[in-house]
Amino acid sequence: MMTLEEKQQDVIEEFSLFEDWMEKYEHLIELGKDLPLIDPEKKTEDRLIQGCQSQVWLESGISDGKMQFTADSDAIITKGIISLLIRVLNQESPESVAKADLHFIREIGLHDHLSPTRSNGLLSMIKRMKMEALRQI
Amino acid sequence: MLETEVKGKRKLELEEIRRDFPLLGREVHGRPLVYFDNGATTQKPKRVIDTIERYYSLENANIHRGVHYLSQQATTAYEEARKKVANFIGAASDREIIFTKGTTDSINLVAFSFGESLKEGDEILISHLEHHSNIVPWQMLCERKGCVLKVIPMNDRGELIQEEFEKLLSTRTKLLALSHVSNSLGIVNPVREMIRKARDYGARVLIDGAQSVQHTTIDVVDLDCDFYVFSGHKIYGPTGVGVLYGKESVLDAMTPYQGGGDMIKTVRFEKTTYNELPFKFEAGTPNIVGGIGLGAALDYLSEFDMHEIEAHEASVSAYLGACLKEIDGVRIYGESEQKLGVQSFLVEGIHPFDLGTILDQQGVAVRTGHHCTQPIMDFYQIPGTVRASFAMYNKKEEVDVFMNALERAVKMLK
Ligand SMILES: Cc1ncc(COP(=O)(O)O)c(C=O)c1O
Numbered sequence: 001m002m003t004l005e006e007k008q009q010d011v012i013e014e015f016s017l018f019e020d021w022m023e024k025y026e027h028l029i030e031l032g033k034d035l036p037l038i039d040p041e042k043k044t045e046d047r048l049i050q051g052c053q054s055q056v057w058l059e060s061g062i063s064d065g066k067m068q069f070t071a072d073s074d075a076i077i078t079k080g081i082i083s084l085l086i087r088v089l090n091q092e093s094p095e096s097v098a099k100a101d102l103h104f105i106r107e108i109g110l111h112d113h114l115s116p117t118r119s120n121g122l123l124s125m126i127k128r129m130k131m132e133a134l135r136q137i
Numbered sequence: 138m139l140e141t142e143v144k145g146k147r148k149l150e151l152e153e154i155r156r157d158f159p160l161l162g163r164e165v166h167g168r169p170l171v172y173f174d175n176g177a178t179t180q181k182p183k184r185v186i187d188t189i190e191r192y193y194s195l196e197n198a199n200i201h202r203g204v205h206y207l208s209q210q211a212t213t214a215y216e217e218a219r220k221k222v223a224n225f226i227g228a229a230s231d232r233e234i235i236f237t238k239g240t241t242d243s244i245n246l247v248a249f250s251f252g253e254s255l256k257e258g259d260e261i262l263i264s265h266l267e268h269h270s271n272i273v274p275w276q277m278l279c280e281r282k283g284c285v286l287k288v289i290p291m292n293d294r295g296e297l298i299q300e301e302f303e304k305l306l307s308t309r310t311k312l313l314a315l316s317h318v319s320n321s322l323g324i325v326n327p328v329r330e331m332i333r334k335a336r337d338y339g340a341r342v343l344i345d346g347a348q349s350v351q352h353t354t355i356d357v358v359d360l361d362c363d364f365y366v367f368s369g370h371k372i373y374g375p376t377g378v379g380v381l382y383g384k385e386s387v388l389d390a391m392t393p394y395q396g397g398g399d400m401i402k403t404v405r406f407e408k409t410t411y412n413e414l415p416f417k418f419e420a421g422t423p424n425i426v427g428g429i430g431l432g433a434a435l436d437y438l439s440e441f442d443m444h445e446i447e448a449h450e451a452s453v454s455a456y457l458g459a460c461l462k463e464i465d466g467v468r469i470y471g472e473s474e475q476k477l478g479v480q481s482f483l484v485e486g487i488h489p490f491d492l493g494t495i496l497d498q499q500g501v502a503v504r505t506g507h508h509c510t511q512p513i514m515d516f517y518q519i520p521g522t523v524r525a526s527f528a529m530y531n532k533k534e535e536v537d538v539f540m541n542a543l544e545r546a547v548k549m550l551k
Pocket of ligand 1: 368
């Protein structure tokens with residue numbers, strides 16, 4: 001099992017392989033396609049994250065003291081981004097999710113390359129994941 | 138390109154005029170910028186930028202209140218700008234030109250001041266194509282006054298259904314508030330005929346010209362509308378300034394909705410009397426540099442023949458439309474022949490946000506989303522569209538760059 005920090009390093013390394021931003025986006029799109037879907041009947045208003053240009057639904061639960069997130073979006077790039085968040089935060093204790101410093105976002109350049117509306121979306125996703133973890137504490 | 142040259146007008150030499158707009162020379166994400174988001178805001182010619190710089194460097198003073206040289210000079214410049222606006226849209230007098238913050242502010246002014254005269258049961262007619270800023274102020278008015286909001290429906294092609302419009306008109310209709318050109322679809326509404334029909338029932342008419350004044354010749358007297366509103370920033374001028382044109386007799390009958398300095402004649406605690414037009418609707422220190430900057434933008438635009446600009450933009454837009462139709466799975470929204478300035482579309486199976494993101498990475502600026510027209514998106518049951526919108530400086534070569542970028546994006550996202 002990797003620690004949260006090791007998972008972040010893993011993502012950073014993965015993205016360092018790409019020469020330019022188009023390749024990074026191609027990778028994000030692939031990741032988005034691999035993210036499991038959420039059942040349509042679970043795409044309810046209370047699972048919808050506000051503040052994104054595309055729609056994002058997030059489901060969370062806890063098993064054996066570890067957070068389990070699933071998410072879906074109607075936009076594939078958004079799905080790619082959220083799949084990275086899930087990869088880093090899944091299987092972590094609610095406490096470590098709540099206090100996680102997700103520096104990988106900055107380091108792979110997602111922060112710079114997402115426009116304000118979109119990075120608000122990204123921030124809303126992170127905030128929501130942390131809120132759901134806090135509810136489990 | 139049109140061959141008919143209009144005397145004394147500058148020809149639309151694209152490479153030359155592009156140099157008038159400093160921002161067009163920049164790169165985005167390492168690529169030369171293709172700016173197709175002119176419906177949101179246009180870039181500014183050097184003439185406007187220089188005017189603003191000169192104003193703050195050499196001419197800044199408050200207006201309408203100083204005896205000193207600078208104040209008088211600033212007042213003259215601001216009032217000159219008002220005359221330029223009046224000329225540009227064919228108003229009978231500059232008393233009919235109220236400077237506001239923008240289209241939204243102009244509509245709110247009418248909704249409050251004109252709206253004050255409305256009674257319970259009076260009807261306000263808008264259309265399905267309106268921008269939120271030509272919907273919400275009327276909903277708020279209806280809440281305050283007990284008026285009823287009616288909506289002219291649209292068909293699948295994005296056109297307003299004229300038979301339904303006629304059925305909705307009655308003597309209860311007090312105001313028709315209608316966009317000239319839809320910002321989402323580019324559809325040009327047959328405003329002239331619609332104004333005439335509304336007149337038959339004694340209704341006043343407000344035309345939202347936010348997406349028409351920069352693309353086509355406007356003559357408010359000829360249109361015979363009571364109000365015509367637009368934003369400075371969409372017609373090559375600065376942000377934070379806009380225009381409310383109103384017929385003098387109509388404006389005269391309206392009470393101001395904001396009080397303060399400048400809009401008064403005399404203030405006594407017992408009774409205050411209001412200033413005359415247009416000042417009675419301009420409370421407080423206005424956006425002086427904004428007005429003057431807008432004047433400079435209209436000066437710039439007036440160097441050219443508006444018909445040539447319209448024909449040029451139409452040819453760029455039609456070229457993009459034709460190229461889009463060549464691509465598998467593309468649907469263009471707004472299929473009427475009567476379109477100005479905008480191509481709105483989706484590619485089957487691809488979210489507009491994804492397309493916009495990959496276009497942006499290639500230096501192409503478009504808008505994605507609902508464009509402040511959620512009812513249109515609900516009508517088509519789509520999350521939004523990708524919107525390319527044009528200005529006088531866009532060229533067909535940019536459409537080619539756009540199409541390459543789009544094809545690459547589609548390949549990545551399919
Ligand atoms: C048709 C239409 N009406 C109103 C507006 C609102 O203009 P502003 O935001 O400048 O007040 C816009 C601009 O987006 C528009 O396109």
